Amino acid sequence: MTSPDVLDSYAPVVAEWYSANARDLPWRRAGTTPWGVLVSEVMLQQTPVVRVAPAWHEWLARWPTPAALAADQPGEAIRAWGRLGYPRRALRLHECAVAITERHGGVVPSVLDELLALPGVGTYTARAVAAFAYGQRHPVVDTNVRRVAARAVLGEPDAGPTTTAADLTLVESLLPLEPPLAALVSAALMELGAVVCVARTPRCGVCPLAERCRWLISGAPAPVGPTRRPQTYAGTDRQVRGKLLAVLRESHGPVAKDALDAVWGDQVQRERALAGLLEDGLVVTPAPGIYALP
Template identity: 65%
Template sequence: MTSIDAPLTPESPEAPEAAARAFEAAAAFEDPALPTPPAELHGPVLAWFDRHARDLPWRRPEAGAWGVMVSEFMLQQTPVVRVLPVYEQWLARWPRPADLAADAPGEAVRAWGRLGYPRRALRLHAAAVAIKERHGGEVPSDHGQLLSLPGIGEYTAAAVASFAYGQRHAVLDTNVRRVFARAATGVQYPPNATTAAERRLARALLPADETTASRWAAASMELGALVCTAKNEDCGRCPISGQCAWRLSGKPAHDGPPRRGQTYAGTDRQVRGRLLAVLRESKDPVAQAVLDTVWDEPVQRARALDGLVADGLVEPLDDGYYRLPVA
């Protein structure tokens, strides 16, 4: 959902050592021995996708490569339902990379609203500037050139190349990794961080044909988002339940550390969010005294504000005022 990808990938569960061992065993070679031939997975998943894929704006032809890139930045750690309104407003305001590049980075942060992880907005702005300066304002189709853009990691580069340009790349987000963990390796959850073994497995499962490979990337991602979910998986609706190694082995339970959701209340993230909300809502610089009212604990509040400044999300002025960055 990954530069930006590493710290900002969608949440993934803590994984047991057994899961990592299973991935290494199933994908020890570039062409691992799989319990089910890949073609027996491709057909059912692609047919299911044709019937059940959501009509999302970044999947429409008119979205173009820029629309796909914007969606990939926004969807990292953020549900589709929250992304949709911000995405549409963003593309209406900045329909091309050059439009965003011409605006101040603080305006990107302002428009990001409450999507969370606002450094993504700065990185998307930096990518737009690079696209304008290096690529004539067009999102490059070359995977290597995509990787060279600010804020673009392996996941995002592969996703844009695949979804926007129909290229053959293994696109590994949390949803895809979970589908592959269950269907191919028989474990409930993938390792915490993407492993080399997972990448080998993903390449082994990738259809040879470019067009089919691009559809497979989208289809396996959608299957993980809608059916093979982290909780309450719906095996009755799954097109490959009959081939799923995890289901066929009796759905063994996760045997690693307990999976805990991320807390928010009372954290520095919450304080940062409140400070940014005040700054986003003001077109003028905001006084320190105003920011002091958003959180009672002064040490935590100061730490959060210092962190925003260090991250380039907030710009301090000499007179004790703060604003979103203008350059």
């Protein structure tokens, strides 16, 4: 257990550090709309900042409002998604735009439960939008924040694999009472995890929390067990799906089956991947043997 006094000491230190060290990211600039924030948050789900920035500018220039995106075809969103990965996010963002236009008069909702009800918006993204677009006080817990909290507060080498209720409670206890300041601290915790308290080789020498980091103070012990993860992308259905969708993305119109057949040798796996794309609504088949983006 950590005393309230100690928990209260993190926020001002992190806030001050952030004020002097925050990266100048496009979606953080004054004038960014809640829609711009939402688009950035979805794009940043599992995709690094450097790859998101150009796509974000293109999207916001082309679809400055939810209504603008909702009026376009979902396939255009998928095409404009480019190579950000996990293209179902583009589809969900389009569904989001439709929902916001139909249910919320074209205004990105500010109420947490209403944000959570949007397609593709989960625990993290809903709180991020509420905090960063609307200045509300919510724990915004992503992989960076969980790592910072695990190390600095709990003294553990790393965080667990997924966000738990305990994570939200812990981070909430670190936030100052005043909503706009709490939102700033939330951004600061994420930034610290993204550029200083990084996963592989943390830069403890420049960390503002070094003197109160329980993990560092205890000697920065390495993680214990073999943290296995089922990875390896080559040869997976995901890779095949990616290749199939790339053909459709780069085509201006529908393509014949032959064009898709050319991207992967194993017919069984290829058909399975294509069936999955159809199932997910990422691909449609307007006529037998013809495929297109929705």
